Amino acid sequence: MSTVAPASEDLAHGRRMGVLAICCLSLFIVGIDATGVNLALPSIRRDLGADGSQLQWVIDAYTLVLASLLMLAGSTGDRLGRRRVFQCGLVLFGVGSLLCSAAQTPGVLIAARTAQAAGGSMLNPVAMSIITNTFREPKERAQAIGIWGATVGLSMALGPVLGGVLVDSIGWRAIFWLNIPVVVAAIVLSSLFVPESRADRVRRLDPLAQALVVALLASLTFGIIEGRTFGWGSATVLGCFAGAGVALVVLVAHELRRTEPLLDPRFFASIPFSGAVASAILGFCAMGGFLFLNTLYLQDVRQLSPLQAGLMTLPMAGATALMSPISGRVVGVVGPRLPMLVAGGGIALSGTMLLRIEDGTSFAYLGLAYLAFGIGFGMLNAPITNAAVSGMPRAQAGVAAAIASTSRQVGMSLGVATLPTVTYAHLHGPASTGLAAASHTAWSLVAGCGVGVAVLALVTTSRAAIRTRDRVAAELGAA
Incomplete structure (x- = not known):
């Protein structure tokens, strides 16, 4: 008994650490793509003929969609199953990466980045839920969350270095090719080691709030980026800022009710x-x-x-x-x-x-x-x-x-x-x-x-x- 129980606990601990590694692996590529593409911007500008605002959108199309959909993705995982949503996010992130690598115009690349980010939004909050559900003991959970947080920060910091290596040795499209084998490995490993879980009590969907969040962030960012092009006093830019303000007021009033x-x-x-x-x-x-x-x-x-x-x-x-x-x-x-x-x-x-x-x-x-x-x-x-x-x-x-x-x-x-x-x-x-x-x-x-x-x-x-x-x-x- 004294030898079997520790061996069993060691096996269980190993499986938990495997789940943590899978979650961190998927988040690592999301962080790499959030920052690594920066090193490719001059190459993208030359190859695709992108102007300054289009380069900004190559980055912001990704981060905006991530910001807009994180809350929805988390609640969807609670409702439909965290492993299932996690794997769907991996597939969508992989498909978006392939589309990014094949883009021939700035517009197509920006659109592909939004698809990629939609998949990425399913990974961050759902991975946190999987980790929280897997590590039940408070001290072990705190350590796991610490490793998860360090992975996010490390991936964002290493993104420019890895991006520079890939762009210089292969080309800017290699940044997106890198994601494919990682996505495939994470899908297979999550099927084998990540248990399915759902929330005991699922929060109700709030589609109006979700739409208002998207409208607020998109209109504010569009107004800032395109203000120089359209003119800061133009009806388009002022309308964007006014729309962002209205969306914020309506969002707060709606959520309070x-x-x-x-x-x-x-x-x-x-x-x-x-x-x-x-x-x-x-x-x-x-x-x-x-x-x-x-x-x-x-x-x-x-x-x-x-x-x-x-x-x-x-x-x-x-x-x-x-x-x-x-x-x-x-x-x-x-x-x-x-x-x-x-x-x-x-x-x-x-x-x-x-x-x-x-x-x-x-x-x-x-x-x-x-x-x-x-x-x-x-x-x-x-x-x-x-x-x-x-x-x-x-x-x-x-x-x-x-x-x-x-x-x-x-x-x-x-x-x-x-x-x-x-x-x-x-x-x-x-x-x-x-x-x-x-x-x-x-x-x-x-x-x-x-x-x-x-x-x-x-x-x-x-x-x-x-x-x-x-x-x-x-x-x-x-x-």
């Missing part, structure tokens, strides 16, 4: 939760703009190859990979304030350093700026997730985590929409001679995002903020 809302407005009465959402938006806005602008700077201004440009981001990727698990441990010991302060400080320092870049700035200086950003970004994910779900009733923790994940994608979309648009507005002449100076305003915004994260770290961890969290948790638990 529902017993099972898609986005429960009561969550936002908790200062730590609202701060987690705002920190995610600010931090990932900085990340989206950082990757987009540095890609153009390194390849168009400094004339680096995609591989060389990807290798230049290694300080950022390495620091992110190193700091992500450290951040999780620090959060578990002392709480989220210290990691968030370091995160905000690192991002602010990097933005401030990049304010000084010129056409001939030394690569050593750039490496230090990238290292600072990686340290800050690596420390960000764990406290965001912790602040979002901490104190929430267990039945609501998944929804809170999904909102935090959505906020990350919203931030990435806004960063790609806003910071390059600000840069293009100051660009006079070819990018090869004017991009560095034109980007200075954008880098000041990145620094501002870092300062915002640091301020939120102090506000959201105060005693008054904790009281609002406990009050909201009690109200939600009673409901």
Whole structure:
């Protein structure tokens, strides 16, 4: 008996770790595609004849759809079966990847990216539900979620490096080919090792709220990206911003009346939760703009190859990979304030350093700026997730985590929409001679995002903020 029981437990633990590995594998390719395509943008522009706004849409079509559908995908997995929805997401992500690799025009590539993202949206929240259902013991579950969070951050950081290697050695289409064998392997392995599960009680669908979320994000992003083309005072752009405002007002009013809302407005009465959402938006806005602008700077201004440009981001990727698990441990010991302060400080320092870049700035200086950003970004994910779900009733923790994940994608979309648009507005002449100076305003915004994260770290961890969290948790638990 004494030998059989441990052996049985070891086998069960091994199966649980296998499930975690499968979930992390699928999320890794989603993160790679969210950031790795940045290194391919100059090549895509040359091959497909894309202009600046179309390049922005190549990135934002992906992140916008992810942000819009994450909540729906999570509830669909609870309803229809998490493994089934997870596998459907893998298939759709694979098909979208094939269509991306075959695109011959910018429009087709952008459309294929939306299909790819629709599949990707089924992987993130459903994988979290699978992990939560598989790891029942609290300490083991916390460790599994920590590994999952580190995988997300690591994949986004390594995306530019891997993208640079593939673009330089094979071509930009190879970034999408890479997904196919991973998708096939994940489908087969999930059939063998991931148990099917559903929620004990399924939340009701909220199609109007889902439509309003899509309308809000799409109209806001379209107005920002296309404002330079149509004119900031044009009826089209002003109509987009007005439509986004109307969608937000109607969404809040609608959700307050529902017993099972898609986005429960009561969550936002908790200062730590609202701060987690705002920190995610600010931090990932900085990340989206950082990757987009540095890609153009390194390849168009400094004339680096995609591989060389990807290798230049290694300080950022390495620091992110190193700091992500450290951040999780620090959060578990002392709480989220210290990691968030370091995160905000690192991002602010990097933005401030990049304010000084010129056409001939030394690569050593750039490496230090990238290292600072990686340290800050690596420390960000764990406290965001912790602040979002901490104190929430267990039945609501998944929804809170999904909102935090959505906020990350919203931030990435806004960063790609806003910071390059600000840069293009100051660009006079070819990018090869004017991009560095034109980007200075954008880098000041990145620094501002870092300062915002640091301020939120102090506000959201105060005693008054904790009281609002406990009050909201009690109200939600009673409901």
